[in-house]
Amino acid sequence: MYPFWEGLFIHSTLYVAIVSAFHVLASHITVAAAWFNLYLERRAVKENREELYVYLKRSALGLLVFAYVFGAMAGVGIWQTTTAANPRGISTLIHNFVLYWGSEWYMFLIDVIGIIAYYYTFNRVSKQTHLRLAWILALGGTGTLSIIVGILSFKLTPGLWLETGHSLNGFFNPTFWPQVSMRFAFMLAITAAWALFVVTGLPKGYFERERIIRYAATFGLIGIVAGVLIWLTWYQPSLPMRARAILPSRAIPQPTFPLIYFGLVATFLGLLFAWLMPSKQRRFMALGAMAVLYLAIFGAERTREVLRKPDLIFGYMSSNQLLFNDMAARGIKSEEARLAQTGMLNNLPFVRAPETVTNTKVTFGLDDPEVATGRVIAIQQCGSCHSISHQTAMNIAGVRLDLRSQANLLRMRNLTTADKIDNYIKAIGGFPYMHPFVGTDAERRALARYLEAFLHDTYPETRPAATAQR
Ligand code: HEC
Numbered sequence: 001m002y003p004f005w006e007g008l009f010i011h012s013t014l015y016v017a018i019v020s021a022f023h024v025l026a027s028h029i030t031v032a033a034a035w036f037n038l039y040l041e042r043r044a045v046k047e048n049r050e051e052l053y054v055y056l057k058r059s060a061l062g063l064l065v066f067a068y069v070f071g072a073m074a075g076v077g078i079w080q081t082t083t084a085a086n087p088r089g090i091s092t093l094i095h096n097f098v099l100y101w102g103s104e105w106y107m108f109l110i111d112v113i114g115i116i117a118y119y120y121t122f123n124r125v126s127k128q129t130h131l132r133l134a135w136i137l138a139l140g141g142t143g144t145l146s147i148i149v150g151i152l153s154f155k156l157t158p159g160l161w162l163e164t165g166h167s168l169n170g171f172f173n174p175t176f177w178p179q180v181s182m183r184f185a186f187m188l189a190i191t192a193a194w195a196l197f198v199v200t201g202l203p204k205g206y207f208e209r210e211r212i213i214r215y216a217a218t219f220g221l222i223g224i225v226a227g228v229l230i231w232l233t234w235y236q237p238s239l240p241m242r243a244r245a246i247l248p249s250r251a252i253p254q255p256t257f258p259l260i261y262f263g264l265v266a267t268f269l270g271l272l273f274a275w276l277m278p279s280k281q282r283r284f285m286a287l288g289a290m291a292v293l294y295l296a297i298f299g300a301e302r303t304r305e306v307l308r309k310p311d312l313i314f315g316y317m318s319s320n321q322l323l324f325n326d327m328a329a330r331g332i333k334s335e336e337a338r339l340a341q342t343g344m345l346n347n348l349p350f351v352r353a354p355e356t357v358t359n360t361k362v363t364f365g366l367d368d369p370e371v372a373t374g375r376v377i378a379i380q381q382c383g384s385c386h387s388i389s390h391q392t393a394m395n396i397a398g399v400r401l402d403l404r405s406q407a408n409l410l411r412m413r414n415l416t417t418a419d420k421i422d423n424y425i426k427a428i429g430g431f432p433y434m435h436p437f438v439g440t441d442a443e444r445r446a447l448a449r450y451l452e453a454f455l456h457d458t459y460p461e462t463r464p465a466a467t468a469q470r
Pocket residue numbers: 250251252309310311319320381382383384385386404409410413424425428433434435437
C-alpha cells in the first residue's frame with residue numbers, strides 16, 4: 001500500500017486530467033500530422049509540386065516546438081501526477097508492462113530524432129530519402145500510440161489477464177483494437193485543425209493554401225464520421241456490462257456529454273465550412289477549433305477513466321488501491337477480504353497514524369482522536385474519488401468548487417449526523433460506482449464522525465443546533 005495525495009486546491013485526479021488532456025491533444029496531433037504530411041509529401045514527389053514543401057516545413061517546425069517539446073513535457077507530467085494520485089495503480093502497470101513501455105520509449109526516441117532529422121533535411125537529401133523519413137515518423141508515432149493504448153485499455157478491460165496473469169493477454173484485451181481504431185479516426189480531425197492553423201499562418205499569396213485546407217478538411221470529416229461509427233458499432237458494444245451501466249450514471253459529472261457532443265458537432269461544422277469555403281479560413285478559427293477540441297478531449301478521456309469506476313484495474317484493484325479479488329495465476333489474495341476482518345489501521349504500512357493527523361493544519365474537530373482516525377480512513381477509502389477536506393476545494397466568487405465533495409453530497413442527502421452517515425456508508429456498495437466500505441465497525445464509525453465534522457464545518461447550517469433553533 002502506498003500513500004495517497006489528496007491534491008491542493010483541486011483534487012489530485014484533476015491534475016492528471018488537465019495534464020493528460022493536453023498531452024493527448026499534442027500527441028494525437030503529432031501522430032496524425034505525420035500521416036497527413038506523408039500524404040502531402042507523396043503528392044509533392046509524384047506530382048512534382050514544390051510548393052507543398054513550404055507547408056511541410058512549417059508544419060514540421062511547429063510539431064518540433066509545440067508537440068515534441070510541450071507535448072513530451074506533458075507526458076512526463078502524466079507520470080508525475082499519476083504517481084502522486086495513485087502510486088499503486090501506476091506501479092501495477094509498470095510491473096506488468098515494463099518491457100512494453102521500454103519499447104514504446106524506443107519508438108518515441110525514433111520519433112524525436114526523426115522529427116529533427118525530418119525538419120533539418122528538407123532540400124538537403126534527395127526527395128525519395130526525405131519521403132522515407134516521413135514514413136518512419138508516421139510508423140514510429142503509430143507504434144508509440146498503439147502500445148500506450150494497450151496499457152490504457154487494459155485498465156478498463158484486463159480480459160484474459162485476470163485468469164492467466166500474462167501481460168500479452170492484458171495488452172491485447174477486448175477493447176484494444178476498437179480503441180486504437182477510434183483514436184486513429186478522431187486523431188485525423190485533431191490534425192485537420194492543426195493543418196488549418198499552420199496553413200493560415202503562411203503568407204497570404206501562398207499558392208497551395210486552399211488545396212491543403214481542402215485536403216485537411218476531408219481528412220478530418222472522414223475521421224469524425226469514422227470515429228463516431230467505430231464508437232457506436234464496435235467500441236461501445238465491447239465494453240463490459242458494468243461499464244455500460246456507469247455511462248449514464250451520475251459518476252460522470254455534468255456537463256461532460258454536452259461538451260463532447262458540442263466538440264464533435266462544432267468541429268464537424270467547422271471542417272465542413274473549411275471544405276466549402278477554403279478562402280475564408282483565418283488563424284483564430286483554427287485556434288478556436290483547438291480550444292474546443294481540448295475541452296472535448298478532456299471530457300472524452302475523463303469518461304474513459306471513469307468508466308471503470310470503482311476500479312482502477314477492472315475486477316482487480318479498486319480506486320483506493322486495494323486488491324479486492326483473488327488472482328490464482330499470480331498467487332494473489334484479496335486484500336479487502338482480509339482488511340474487512342483486521343481493520344485498516346495498523347494493517348497498511350502507509351496509512352498515517354491518527355496521532356500525526358491531529359497535528360496537521362486541516363482544523364475542524366481533529367483534536368478529537370476519533371475524528372482524526374476518521375480522517376485517515378476517509379483519505380484511504382473515499383479520497384480517491386471525493387473531495388474530503390478543504391484542501392481540495394476552491395472558492396471562486398462565492399462558489400465552492402470541488403470534486404464530488406462529501407460535504408455537498410451528505411448535505412443534499414440530508415445526512416447531517418454521524419449516525420445517519422454511518423448507516424448510509426453501510427450501503428454505498430449498492431451503487432455501481434462504489435465498493436462497499438472496508439474496515440471494522442469502529443473504523444466506519446470514526447469515518448462517519450469525521451465526515452460529520454467536515455460537513456458541519458463546510459456548511460454550518462447543517463449543524464443539529466442550527467436546525468433545532470429554527
Ligand atoms: C471509486 C470512486 C469512489 C469511492 C472510492 C467512493 N465514492 Fe462515493 N461516490 C462516487 C461517485 C462517482 C458518486 C456519484 C457522485 C454524484 O452523485 O455526484 C458517489 C456518491 C456518493 C454519495 C452520494 C450518493 C447518493 O445518494 O447519491 C455518498 C454519500 C458517497 N459517495 C459516500 C462515499 C463514502 C463515505 C466513501 C468512502 C467510504 C465513498 N463514497 C467512496 C465514487 C466513489
